[in-house]
Amino acid sequence: MFRDAYRQRWRQWLNRRIPPARAVQLNQRRIFILPTPRGLAFSVVLLLMLLAGINYQNSLAYGLTFLLLSVFHTAMLHTYRNLSGLMIKAAGVAPVFVGEQARFQLRLESRGKVHEAIACGWPPAPLQIADVPAEGQALLEIPLAASRRGWLRAERLRVESRFPLGLLVAWSWVDLDQAVLVYPQPLPGDLPLAAQVGLEDEDEGQRIVGRGADDFQGLRTFQPGDSRRRLDWKAYSRGQGLLVKDFAQLAGRDLWLDFSSLGGDVEARLSLLCHWVLTLDQRQQAFGLNLPGSRLEPATGAAHREACLKALALFGSASA
């Protein structure tokens, strides 16, 4: 109870201090610094050394103690400096399916000085470490497990540095305002008959929806079995790989993936639909998606696939 309230307050305070943004530059308002356990152990060692200096009346022991104490102080400035001025930018994230790891891309940019051993991540997962050269940048990919479909909003990211001695840790919590779309987990299964009008046709081998000779549809990657005559040699010579000119035959009836025609609970149905969206897309087959509340007309191509997957991912959520 108290804990939650405390967390809430802490979050609000952080939001005021480090408002969410796509790019955050660390400055003194945003950097916190404290000794690490190593630093505490170091101070215990210093205390022992001081005691030796006092009890043996040994000036050199005093001297070394003070020197190391000053080093501690200098290290504090160095640690702080190592983090300050660092620019952290969200560099995008590709949508994933439930059960996969979303890989958030981060870009660390230097605005003049070197930033050594910068660690980023979401605790308790281990942080990723990168060095940022002067005026340069470093790219980091930080995985986050996607366990629920829909928008997965990344939490505040911990950015820390223990350089140079590991005695102190300077850190910040930045919110890069990043979110990733998590598609339902594709689960193979059969489509019920009602939805299989198009598939039956394919089985009969009469009309192949999605492939034909009528209309140039675009290019797609070569698959064994494709006709050589349709190879796009020009594209190949440009180094774009083996592509096949795809000509679509306009199907008499469109294939519809219909949510309401399926059984099972909502998630299972979405998973099945997701599987079929992927499968049909791979077959270059035109299909439409019918969800309660939204309807995507039959089409093919990457854009259509993304639109369908997005609709599935956001099904039932407010921002759909």
Place this chain on the structure above:
Amino acid sequence: MRNKLDACLQAVNQVVLGKAPQVQLAMACLLARGHLLIEDLPGMGKTTLSHTLAKVLGLSFQRIQFTSDLLPGDILGTSVFDKESGQFTFHPGPIFAELVLADEINRATPKSQSALLEAMEEGQVTIEGATRPLPEPFFVIATQNPVTQSGTFALPESQLDRFLMRLSLGYPAHAAEKALLQGQGRRAMLSRQEPLLSHRELAELQQLVEQVHASDALIDYVLRLVEATRSQPQFAWGLSPRAALGLLNAARAWALLANREYVIPEDVQAVLPAVAGHRLRERADPSGHGGSALVQWLLREVPAL
């Protein structure tokens, strides 16, 4: 001078209906001494736009229809043996005009394409060892069909970079199309159109563009944009320094058209889709396109201030 510019824009807009933004961009492109690439389906008014611009600005106009059997000589000109004088005389090709419309440039072979593009870049033509300067001013408006149409030779990236802007006219809006259908023939209107600018005035305007102030802060913004294209993973490659320079010049021209003596980030943003769209490719998409999505990303994500 400013009023004349407005009058020019108005005149062009009377002929080319419902395309005011594109007209303004095209004008900015010409003022920034850049060449223009118009990508559209046939019949969208590409030729009309070019022709109108030439008329209004008082430029001599030539049209080269690119076909697969077009030879470089057809563009640049050839030397012909003159029986009377017993000498070779040079017959200048259509490129020796102040505004050249290179229609359907992607129908011609790369060899012919590059003849035009080299002339564009260097401002002169070298034929049989003799170098002949092109007229001043010299604009090329090239048009091409969408790349996916068959029987075309897509311009390679290096050639695309030589066009300052790429525009797409698109279908006219309902009202504009109605006016088009109701109104008189465009050709008749064109023939009646008087030049509104003299060569001297055009040169002055181009100089004015160069004098438009671009502050440090603004140049930093342009640099941020360019750097983003070079460092972000989704870009297959970054913008060239020539593109950066072109972007700044186009933004200057845009600012002049908006009657301002200095450039603001909004000017850069206004010309960015036209300037950068044809130069960018999405890494994940090998077949081209994706440029406009990337430009949108740039507009959204690169800090403007």
Place this chain on the structure above:
Amino acid sequence: MTPAIPRISLIWLLVAQALVILPHLAHLPLWFTGLWAFCAAWRLQIFRMRARYPNGLAKAALILATAAGVFWSRGGLIGLEAGTALLMATFVLKLVEMRTQRDALVLIYLGFFAVVTAYLLDSEMLSALYSVLPVTALLAAMVGLQQSRLAMQPWPTLRYAGKLLLQSLPLMLLLFVFFPRLGPLWSLPQPGSKGISGLAESMTPGDIANLGRSPEPVFRASFEGATPPRSELYWRALTLEHFDGRRWSQTPDLPVLATDSWQAQGQNLSYSILMQPSLQRWLFALDTARTDLPGARQLSDYRLVNVSPVEQPLLYRVSSWPQVVRDPELRPTQQRRALQLPAGNPRARELAAELKARYARPEQLVAALLTRFNQGEYFYTLKPPTLSGDTVDAFLFDSRRGFCAHYAGAATFVLRAAGIPARVVAGYQGGEFNRQGGYVQVHQFDAHAWVEYWLPERGWQRVDPTFAVAPERIEQGLEAALAEEGSFLEDSPLSPLRYRDVALLNQLRLAWDNLNYGWQRWVLGYQSEQQLGLLQRWFGEWDIQRLVIVLGGGGVLLGLLMALLLLKPWQQRLDAQQRVYRRFERLLARHGVARRPGEGARDYARRAALVLPQQARQIEGFAECFEVQRYAGIASDKGQLAQQLRALRRALPWRLSRLDDGETTR
């Protein structure tokens, strides 16, 4: 689970370990070197994947064997020597089982502590300078533990460590000078005696001759004002009153002299003495001395003693009044002690009786005795023949060759036999003048013995029979006195003191000695009194309040200075316009209009004006002003922008927290 140790860190750790152990080797048993080599070799093999980490059994065996080794060679596991040996053994053994970063860190911390123990054993200037090396290497190992770009490069890592150290120096100096020095909190085992040679509680004549061969430094004295001539420099250490026929020894349990038992008289000499450890309690001083050293006392024979044996270099200040009359009256016990004689030596007694008969006044008798030494065939030598039986007789009448102790002992015997209270005083005489440093350096070979005899009313009088035999010993030093014999420091052929006639070498030696003196006085001797003295000289008075002000204020000042130098805040990216604009943005964000990153000032203002139509004029006014200032290249004053912002602030309703931005940004 901490990650593995980077290679560079391991390399620096091995280097640092070697550097840390090196000065310890002299104080550690021989087998330790073997243990170290064994462990280092094992570690290297582990690194080269040719050996495995020790298992539990091997570890236990190693630990037990090492502990047994320490117990066997140090006679126990307690005490500084044994403790150091154990620490070093741990330091070496840990190397083998070092697996994770935490282990490496333990090793580094042990290393720092081992450096401190090296200071306890040896705090010479060179050793201290040397210790910078292991400390730097240890820091480099620490830097190397960080998973940074540096973890691949050895030299930059070292450079970084050096940079850290250099940048830490100012604060370290501040702390060193001002941090209050406390007395020992509890007593700890002290470094054991290393057989320091020097004066002893008792002496046979040969003892001092042995000291005469040693070039070891004993103490240094700096005079405030002119240094007296060397013939006046009789540094008293102890008095030897009891004679058993062979050996002179001091009276045990002498009473302490009350501070008011004598009055200062005549001119005084002020000087400070920096004494090397002697493991004895007595202090050195000229007659008649008082010191401000806490706990030091003066015994009834006018010598000074410390509370405890001097085990660390000791600095104390002394004032001496040479003209003070000491003991105008002698108590019977004192008289008895000063006249005590064992049986034997008939010829010496005979000589005494003869002299007594001839000279009524003791001064005359003493003068006659000195004349005898001067005129007779007496020789001053470091190599006297061995005497047996009645040693005084044998010396006085047969061998006639001896060192100062022979002459002092014989003279005292004769005086006592003649009924004059007398005693032998042992100490040092003269010393080497270091003109550069303005101090007197006294070596062991300056050890000397002389005689004091007592006169009623005039008290104790000093007389030096050696002066009668070899005046050059007193006026120029031992070397001159032994010039013919050539025996000066013949056992120490490498001692630079032997080459004093090579001018350059001698100058170098004196300069080096001077440097060491400064080191001992100002660094090693910088303890409570020295610190208080210095601070009082600088600040007049010195109290806790001032300490807090100077230490705290100085620390903060230095910290700020360092921060400024390191962080260079003047290189801030945001200029004044941008700062004002950020305030503008924050203000509007609180009212629900946050700027998108890609949004320019004009677009943002337009959008904000739509959301806040009542303040549209002010918002657009500000944006226009900003635009002109930022992009038009027209110089205008910054105040104008701030003014526009204030106008907008006034126009907006007051709101503290951020309104939720209605739109989603994605």
